[in-house]
Amino acid sequence: MNNLLKNKKISETPFRLEVLSIFNNYKNAIPLSVIEKDLKSYNRITLYRTIKVFLGKGIIHEITISGEDSNYAICEEDCGTNTHTHNHNHIHFKCNNCGIITCVELEKYPKISLPNYKINQLEIQASGVCSTCNQ
Numbered sequence: 181m182n183n184l185l186k187n188k189k190i191s192e193t194p195f196r197l198e199v200l201s202i203f204n205n206y207k208n209a210i211p212l213s214v215i216e217k218d219l220k221s222y223n224r225i226t227l228y229r230t231i232k233v234f235l236g237k238g239i240i241h242e243i244t245i246s247g248e249d250s251n252y253a254i255c256e257e258d259c260g261t262n263t264h265t266h267n268h269n270h271i272h273f274k275c276n277n278c279g280i281i282t283c284v285e286l287e288k289y290p291k292i293s294l295p296n297y298k299i300n301q302l303e304i305q306a307s308g309v310c311s312t313c314n315q
C-alpha cells in the first residue's frame with residue numbers, strides 16, 4: 181500500500197502518507213470530518229489539496245449521497261488516473277442502521293447502454309442494513 185503513491189506517480193510527503201494511512205485504517209468510506217479527527221495536526225488547505233490530488237489520481241473516490249456530507253473511499257488498484265475515468269465495479273451501500281457507507285463488490289456489474297449517450301461513469305447506490313448489522 182505504501183507503493184500506491186509511487187505507482188500513481190504522486191510524490192510522497194509525510195502528510196500524504198498519513199492521510200493515506202487513515203483511509204487504510206477504515207474498511208468503509210469516511211467523511212472529511214473523520215480524517216480531520218484522526219490527523220495529528222493539519223492545515224486545512226493542505227488537506228483539501230491532498231484530497232484533490234488523491235481524487236484526481238485515482239487514489240480515492242468521492243461518494244455523494246443526497247443529504248449527506250461527501251464521503252471518500254480508497255479506489256480499486258486499476259482505477260483511472262483522471263477524475264472522470266474512475267472505474268469501479270462496486271456499489272455504494274449506506275446502512276440505515278449504523279450509517280456507515282461501504283463499497284461493495286459486485287460479481288457482475290450491470291452494463292447499461294443509452295442510445296446516443298456516452299456513459300463515462302455509472303454509480304449505483306443502495307441503502308438498507310449492512311452485513312455487520314444484519315448478523
Ligand SMILES: [Zn+2]
Nearest residue numbers: 241255259266
Ligand atoms: Zn476510483
Ligand SMILES: [Zn+2]
Nearest residue numbers: 275278310313
Ligand atoms: Zn450497519
Ligand SMILES: [Zn+2]
Nearest residue numbers: 253270272283
Ligand atoms: Zn466506492
